[in-house]
Amino acid sequence: MNFSPSNSANTVTSFMGTAFLLALVGGFLSDSYFTTYCIYIISAITELVGLLILTVQAHVPSLKLPVCGSANRNISCQEVDKGKAVMLFAGLYLVALGVGGIKGSLPPHGAEQFDENTPQGRKQRSTFFNYYVFCLSCGALIAVTLVVWIEDNKGWQWGFGIATAAIFISIPLFLLGSPTYKIKIPIGSPITTIFKVLVAAIYKSSISRKTNDASNLTDNEQHPQERSEIQNDLKFLNRASEATPAPQWLHCTVQQIQDVKSVLKILPIFMSTIMLNCCLAQLSTFSVQQAATMNTKIKSLRIPPASLPVFPVLFIMTLAPLYNHIVIPFSRKLTKTEMGITHLQRIGTGLVLSIIAMAVAALVETKRKRVAIQSGLMNSTEPLPITFLWVALQYLFLGSADLFSLAGLMDFFFTEAPFSMRSLATSLSWASLAMGYYLSSVLVNLINCITGTFHQTPWLSGSNLNHYHLERFYWLMCILSGLNFLHYLFWAQRYRYKLSGPNNPKETAKPNELPEV
Numbered sequence: 001m002n003f004s005p006s007n008s009a010n011t012v013t014s015f016m017g018t019a020f021l022l023a024l025v026g027g028f029l030s031d032s033y034f035t036t037y038c039i040y041i042i043s044a045i046t047e048l049v050g051l052l053i054l055t056v057q058a059h060v061p062s063l064k065l066p067v068c069g070s071a072n073r074n075i076s077c078q079e080v081d082k083g084k085a086v087m088l089f090a091g092l093y094l095v096a097l098g099v100g101g102i103k104g105s106l107p108p109h110g111a112e113q114f115d116e117n118t119p120q121g122r123k124q125r126s127t128f129f130n131y132y133v134f135c136l137s138c139g140a141l142i143a144v145t146l147v148v149w150i151e152d153n154k155g156w157q158w159g160f161g162i163a164t165a166a167i168f169i170s171i172p173l174f175l176l177g178s179p180t181y182k183i184k185i186p187i188g189s190p191i192t193t194i195f196k197v198l199v200a201a202i203y204k205s206s207i208s209r210k211t212n213d214a215s216n217l218t219d220n221e222q223h224p225q226e227r228s229e230i231q232n233d234l235k236f237l238n239r240a241s242e243a244t245p246a247p248q249w250l251h252c253t254v255q256q257i258q259d260v261k262s263v264l265k266i267l268p269i270f271m272s273t274i275m276l277n278c279c280l281a282q283l284s285t286f287s288v289q290q291a292a293t294m295n296t297k298i299k300s301l302r303i304p305p306a307s308l309p310v311f312p313v314l315f316i317m318t319l320a321p322l323y324n325h326i327v328i329p330f331s332r333k334l335t336k337t338e339m340g341i342t343h344l345q346r347i348g349t350g351l352v353l354s355i356i357a358m359a360v361a362a363l364v365e366t367k368r369k370r371v372a373i374q375s376g377l378m379n380s381t382e383p384l385p386i387t388f389l390w391v392a393l394q395y396l397f398l399g400s401a402d403l404f405s406l407a408g409l410m411d412f413f414f415t416e417a418p419f420s421m422r423s424l425a426t427s428l429s430w431a432s433l434a435m436g437y438y439l440s441s442v443l444v445n446l447i448n449c450i451t452g453t454f455h456q457t458p459w460l461s462g463s464n465l466n467h468y469h470l471e472r473f474y475w476l477m478c479i480l481s482g483l484n485f486l487h488y489l490f491w492a493q494r495y496r497y498k499l500s501g502p503n504n505p506k507e508t509a510k511p512n513e514l515p516e517v
Contacts, residue, residue: 020099021100031422037109039104044171045098197260296388343415350400
């Protein structure tokens with residue numbers, strides 16, 4: 001559609017951010033009103049419609065722009081008009097809505113199939129999350145190799161057509177397992193519970209100051225198995241359990257208070273992963289544009305720049321089985337614990353790898369620009385005499401960070417969240433990705449605004465990537481990621497796993513039984 005590099009980067013990050021953020025909607029609806037089973041079916045159909053729109057637009061000549069063949073990088077091509085842009089964004093964001101629903105329902109649906117009352121079931125659930133990321137990488141491998149080659153050589157309509165066929169086939173395949181699925185029955189809105197406890201705590205603290213007596217707790221007689229001692233952390237919320245005169249709807253059980261505490265305690269960990277995902281956003285934006293200016297041939301084979309993500313994908317596909325079948329068993333024997341490597345240790349490893357990746361990206365971009373200057377190709381569309389494999393280095397580190405963080409986050413949120421909020425909590429993994437993509441767009445715009453004030457041209461503006469100060473942007477990301485890691489360590493060292501969590505070898509508490517439909 002002839003967007004400039006910075007506009008294209010912002011469009012991609014906004015689309016990806018929206019898709020991942022909508023996973024919260026899918027998780028919320030799965031916990032509250034529908035089931036993960038129903039949400040997946042609805043979301044898959046929605047994505048199918050969006051892909052059909054994109055396929056039609058890519059196929060019909062009157063609905064797209066002619067190819068821009070300018071030989072000068074400083075000359076911008078005519079951008080798409082409003083009518084075509086509306087159709088483009090309608091298709092894109094229907095796809096985003098479908099992707100969000102699928103990501104918010106499919107991982108918790110799979111995790112619900114395992115028996116968490118046994119160590120074997122919990123280990124299998126952890127393996128499921130590892131291989132869920134592995135399967136995502138398998139699909140990505142096809143997307144960045146076969147589909148990209150077809151798009152470059154046959155046309156975008158064929159690439160969108162393949163994606164449309166894939167999601168269409170996935171629906172009946174998912175339905176084949178319907179007789180064997182365990183399905184959690186929704187028990188009401190988790191947002192309502194959170195809001196109720198917070199309001200009750202604020203209201204009761206405002207009308208009474210003598211609230212240290214924990215003997216006047218109310219509980220639900222229909223669920224005596226949920227009766228437990230109230231914990232001392234986040235003591236302010238304990239006010240919600242006091243026998244203080246208040247409206248009936250503000251009466252909270254101990255279990256409700258404990259559920260809200262569990263959610264609030266995982267939020268700092270969630271916030272600490274946003275910067276990591278901001279780094280991951282660069283994989284689909286500036287990194288691809290960097291490679292497009294370089295020599296993309298390996299001997300006689302030309303590699304499309306959009307296929308660069310094949311490197312982290314292949315690395316994830318190699319590392320995931322090794323991690324699950326070698327690293328984890330060895331760590332279990334070494335630590336003599338059920339999980340071996342805790343969720344927070346795994347997430348922290350991903351954060352460290354993202355810092356290294358941004359430093360490598362800055363060094364590679366410095367080298368790329370030096371070659372462009374020395375070869376006199378700053379304003380030319382000819383490939384630079386430097387192989388694109390240099391950019392693959394940052395892809396490898398970020399791909400490793402993605403494997404450690406994403407599977408670890410999903411397992412952590414599912415395990416630590418209350419039973420009634422698991423789909424919503426698991427969706428926080430994708431919401432972190434969404435906010436990372438949005439943060440990337442915000443940083444690009446903010447940097448352009450600030451640097452444009454003090455320089456003739458902003459760091460990341462224009463149609464010629466060779467005139468960008470991308471290396472400075474990457475160094476800034478590296479510094480911010482380092483500060484974010486310190487923030488993560490502060491909260492991770494203070495976090496205490498639930499007694500019923502897999503990281504506690506003395507587990508005695510039994511979770512709620514899973515209803516079957």
